[in-house]
Amino acid sequence: GQQLNQSPQSMFIQEGEDVSMNCTSSSIFNTWLWYKQEPGEGPVLLIALYKAGELTSNGRLTAQFGITRKDSFLNISASIPSDVGIYFCAGAGAGSYQLTFGKGTKLSVIP
Amino acid sequence: GAVVSQHPSRVICKSGTSVKIECRSLDFQATTMFWYRQFPKQSLMLMATSNEGSKATYEQGVEKDKFLINHASLTLSTLTVTSAHPEDSSFYICSASPIDLQLSTDTQYFGPGTRLTVL
Numbered sequence: 001g002q003q004l005n006q007s008p009q010s011m012f013i014q015e016g017e018d019v020s021m022n023c024t025s026s027s028i029f030n031t032w033l034w035y036k037q038e039p040g041e042g043p044v045l046l047i048a049l050y051k052a053g054e055l056t057s058n059g060r061l062t063a064q065f066g067i068t069r070k071d072s073f074l075n076i077s078a079s080i081p082s083d084v085g086i087y088f089c090a091g092a093g094a095g096s097y098q099l100t101f102g103k104g105t106k107l108s109v110i111p
Numbered sequence: 112g113a114v115v116s117q118h119p120s121r122v123i124c125k126s127g128t129s130v131k132i133e134c135r136s137l138d139f140q141a142t143t144m145f146w147y148r149q150f151p152k153q154s155l156m157l158m159a160t161s162n163e164g165s166k167a168t169y170e171q172g173v174e175k176d177k178f179l180i181n182h183a184s185l186t187l188s189t190l191t192v193t194s195a196h197p198e199d200s201s202f203y204i205c206s207a208s209p210i211d212l213q214l215s216t217d218t219q220y221f222g223p224g225t226r227l228t229v230l
Contacts, residue, residue: 033218042204042221043155088154097143097208099219101154
């Protein structure tokens with residue numbers, strides 16, 4: 001089946017620093033999604049990507065759909081304490097509504 | 112837009128009882144809803160895919176007789192954990208894919224989750 005490798009697994013950064021995380025897939029995806037999950041809550045959609053090469057921003061967040069369609073990255077600029085949480089990438093293949101999830105990147109921001 | 116609710120948010124029950132969890136898309140219609148299970152510090156594990164008006168499709172290893180899914184309308188899906196046991200304790204999350212193309216049918220919007228504890 002499809003596998004997603006998400007890295008890094010966890011990050012500790014100083015407030016104000018930029019953050020970058022990425023996901024790579026063993027197969028091609030038609031959709032890449034980035035979610036943030038806080039403790040005891042469901043994942044919240046941050047950015048959705050639907051075309052290879054697409055670069056999309058949402059405030060301080062920027063994500064790109066890799067040209068090969070097998071990877072995506074998420075950048076967070078000028079991190080703040082409320083950025084703390086677990087970030088998941090997810091992808092969907094052609095003709096499929098099902099998502100394959102990465103294992104998550106746990107972000108900790110030191111004030 | 113694209114808000115999904117779940118009820119209850121937390122439930123504690125005795126072993127052997129059944130628990131029903133509701134998932135509603137509040138401001139959009141969804142032909143497809145998904146049910147996930149998440150263990151502490153782990154990613155989401157898909158349990159089943161639910162389509163309105165038809166039987167749910169269960170992932171390998173998920174007992175369909177134990178986890179009953181009903182998708183009665185375009186805005187409501189329910190998951191019933193029958194004869195719950197302590198090992199069923201987990202965080203259950205639903206998601207919904209919109210019919211409306213402007214919201215993208217490829218995108219899943221998640222509910223806030225239900226914490227089930229079976230004593």
